[in-house]
Amino acid sequence: MNTTRRGLSFYLLAAFFALFVLFLYGPTATILVLSFQGPEGGLTFPMNGVSLHWFHNLFEQQAVGDFGGSFRRSIALGLMVMVLTVLFSVLAGFAFRRRFTGSGALFYLAVASLIVPSILVSLGIGLLFNILGLEPTWYGSALGAHLTWTLPFGLLIVFAIFNRFNPAYEEAARDLGASPWQTVRHVVLPILLPSLIGVGLFGFTLSYDEFARTLMTAGSFNTLPLEIYGMTTNVTTPVLYALGSLTTVFSFTVIGLFLLGLIALRRHRLRRAAAAG
Amino acid sequence: MTLTAETPRPSATAAAGRARRVRLLPLVAPYLQAAPLTVALLLFLLVPILTIVAVSFWDYDSVRLYPDFVLTNYVELLTSPVTWKTYLNTLKFAALTWAITLGIGFTVAYFLAFHVRSTTWQMVLFLVCTIPFWTSNIIRMISWIPFLGRNGLLNSGLISAGIIDQPLEFLLFSDFAVVLAFVHLYALFMVVPIFNSMMRIDRALVEAARDGGASAAQIITNVILPLSKPGIAIGSIFVVTLVMGDFITVRLMSGGQSASIGLMIANEISLLQYPAAAANAVVLLAVVLIMVVAMLRVVDIRKEL
Secondary structure (H helix, E strand, O other): OOOOOOHHHHHHHHHHHHHHHHHHHHHHHHHHHHOOOOOOOOOOOOOOOOOOOOHHHHOOOOOOOHHHHOOOOOHHHHHHHHHHHHHHHHHHHHHHHOOOOOOHHHHHHHHHHHHHHHHHHHHHHHHHHHHHHOOOOOOOHHHHHHHHHHHHHHHHHHHHHHHOOOOOOHHHHHOOOOOOOHHHHHHHHHHHHHHHHHHHHHHHHHHHHOOOOOOOOOOOOHHHHHHHHHHHHHOOOOOOHHHHHHHHHHHHHHHHHHHHHHHHHHHHHHHHHHHHO | OHHHOOOOOOOOOOOOHEEEEEEHHHHHHHHHHHHHHHHHHHHHHHHHHHHHHHHOOOOEOOEEEEEOOHHHHHHHHHHHHHHHHHHHHHHHHHHEEEHHHHHHHHHHHHHHHHHHHOHHHHHHHHHHHHHHOOOHHHHHHOOOOHHHHOOOHHHHHHHHOOOOOOOEEEOOOOOOHHHHHHHHHHHHHHHHHHHHHHHOOOOOHHHHHHHHOOOOOHHHOOOOOHHHHHHHHHHHHHHOOOHHHHOHHHHHOOOOOOOOOHHHHHHHHHHHHHHHHHHHHHHHHHHHHHHHHHHHHOOOOHHOO
């Protein structure tokens, strides 16, 4: 592999990769720019002046639905989904390290959860609540609907982690007299921690952006994606882009915080390892 | 292995009672640990799907649903030419999106895995590819409007370059826009599993092929491609199922001018024709499951983690 000169194929592939990245980020960058349209500007270029008009517009209650409320609900829901996803998938990950009756069926149920079209989950939960005479709520039925999407991802990641996990650490802890709980608390969980942060990021962002599964399960209060979707059908001003820019910046901030958290964790551990000699 | 390691030491006073608890615990622990996940999936996946199956046999009128066992919903669905046309259209979207994302996914993963030499750069570039996945799909669709619209960047660019003199109408609100958005949204689902497969290919195999006189193209087709099959299969399952069940992308990007099965179900839901939507959903689920089982013949998912 280590030939010193790079051939033509490398540059062609690099160019392809660059185009792919441009394809991924280009459109988002465009609406980021267009959300600063002047008050008279439209949905496309040219820019008609530069202003924060549309961001102001966004926060006027009557202009566009309940942006603030739906944003708060989406964050609360995302956090709940995140905590439950990490907790449930780690626990199940421990279970799957041993053989137990029904483990195969449970695994296939989780995989099925990934491939069942979202609209079916939405329809099924909506119908179920309808028949049982229950009121769908974003913190109840929508929470459950989101879990059917985040849990299988969480479980698969935890599987991948445990497959690479060296059981010698646990055996060493036991040989030194640690109880099963101490082994988990002081040996296994710290080793898993960085990956669990990843599972949490999955849980939060998948829920925060989920649309189809929320459609029939959110009840009378909208989450942010539902609010945005409502806007696409009746708003024809750059206020739509302003909202898009804000949520995108928010998503990037969340990802950035998670990455910073990971880096801080690694630094902290390196320093502790160095201090311990 | 855990059972032997946790054999209690007969030293303490309440040894017998503890011993029983300690020996019992490893036996029930997996069930307790798996319980929350199982309950969540049963309550919010299995029971709802069984509900759909049940409701698909119900009768309904414009006011309410009548629990019953009638086949009219299925008969109406399967005898309507609209259904067949819509399935054809959905399959067309799935096939096009699959082929394009596979091409992009394989090329990008191949570049990252075999042409980027430093691990740090590999991870950085991989992260660059994955970040858009964490942002809102609806916003990513909307962001094509200023680009593809009648007065969008692409049209004005082509006009000022003198290539066309009328704006191209097919760019936005068309099947073209739908497939473009699908590729934009789901290419990543191909890149990640294929990259994962390629990173596990023993580099010595590539070396050996080169020493044996294989050309770069031969190495790709005879070594890398066969060994990347599991990743390709997993990516294909993701992309195909996501496209088959989609309704929001088709609705937004075709401007209501194209149809998909998901969209058909969504429309029936909004008209409160739940039993019709349920029958449609059952058929869609069956079709998707058949496609997935076919693709699973290529790969054992549990081995790939």
